Amino acid sequence: MSRAASTIIAIDGPAASGKGTLARRLARHYDFAYLDTGSLYRAVGQAVLAAGGSPADEAAALAAAEALDVNRIDEMAIRSREAGEAASVVAAMPKVRAAILHFQRDFAANPPGGKAGAVLDGRDIGTVVCPDARAKLFVTASPEVRAHRRWLELKGSGSAASEAQIVDDIRDRDRRDAERTASPMKPAEDAYLLDTSNLSIEAAFGAAVAIIDKAMS
Numbered sequence: 152m153s154r155a156a157s158t159i160i161a162i163d164g165p166a167a168s169g170k171g172t173l174a175r176r177l178a179r180h181y182d183f184a185y186l187d188t189g190s191l192y193r194a195v196g197q198a199v200l201a202a203g204g205s206p207a208d209e210a211a212a213l214a215a216a217e218a219l220d221v222n223r224i225d226e227m228a229i230r231s232r233e234a235g236e237a238a239s240v241v242a243a244m245p246k247v248r249a250a251i252l253h254f255q256r257d258f259a260a261n262p263p264g265g266k267a268g269a270v271l272d273g274r275d276i277g278t279v280v281c282p283d284a285r286a287k288l289f290v291t292a293s294p295e296v297r298a299h300r301r302w303l304e305l306k307g308s309g310s311a312a313s314e315a316q317i318v319d320d321i322r323d324r325d326r327r328d329a330e331r332t333a334s335p336m337k338p339a340e341d342a343y344l345l346d347t348s349n350l351s352i353e354a355a356f357g358a359a360v361a362i363i364d365k366a367m368s
């Protein structure tokens with residue numbers, strides 16, 4: 152018997168905007184599968200770093216993307232500042248993006264666990280990976296607010312990075328992600344913009360559910 156079409160929710164936005172927190176919670180709320188697509192690029196960047204290479208080396212990045220085993224991603228290692236930076240360097244390479252596009256689309260179309268839908272978060276979900284998603288959100292917050300949230304998070308895990316360093320990282324990453332030619336970060340034309348600068352996690356979730364329920368009705 153063929154499976155009903157999966158309902159896809161696309162959550163895009165810049166670094167540390169809160170899209171992962173929101174997407175994970177939405178997946179629980181709708182009982183959908185969840186995919187953090189940034190973790191794929193982080194894993195590729197981290198694999199190149201771990202092998203002593205440079206993320207700017209296209210051959211090394213492509214080899215790491217082709218060898219990526221999504222079941223063996225080191226969740227701790229990919230969360231470092233360095234892995235985030237390396238991710239945005241390898242993510243600008245069209246061949247790296249092509250190597251992991253199929254996995255993302257397959258996850259969205261055939262969510263694991265027999266779920267009826269999937270929530271994917273990233274930079275190009277609404278524009279490239281799943282342009283036909285049922286609901287699309289582009290989650291933003293000011294660079295200062297995002298840097299403060301990320302600083303709190305990294306401090307909790309023992310990182311010594313200063314808030315000033317983190318805001319610089321975020322601005323660099325935003326620029327690289329928005330200005331690259333391959334699948335640049337941008338809101339899809341039919342995405343709803345959700346600025347969480349002045350919203351708590353709870354308030355952002357409530358606003359997102361209201362938008363998505365309307366889009367799905």
Ligand SMILES: Nc1ncnc2c1ncn2[C@@H]1O[C@H](COP(=O)(O)OP(=O)(O)OP(=O)(O)O)[C@@H](O)[C@H]1O
Pocket residue numbers: 164165166167168169170171172173189300301303304347350351352353355
């Ligand atoms: N509305 C909010 N108010 C306060 N803190 C928040 C809010 N949303 C998320 N956070 C916190 O901000 C940090 C970054 O959130 P999160 O990891 O969800 O962002 P992200 O956009 O997925 O980041 P990345 O681009 O690195 O994957 C986390 O520590 C999270 O708990």
Ligand SMILES: Nc1ccn([C@@H]2O[C@H](COP(=O)(O)O)[C@@H](O)[C@H]2O)c(=O)n1
Pocket residue numbers: 165166167188189190192193235238239240242243272273274275276324328
């Ligand atoms: N769909 C995506 C998701 C991520 N990227 C790149 O990966 C970097 C890390 O992503 P986080 O969501 O964990 O911050 C990000 O800066 C992008 O360069 C992407 O290109 N497309």
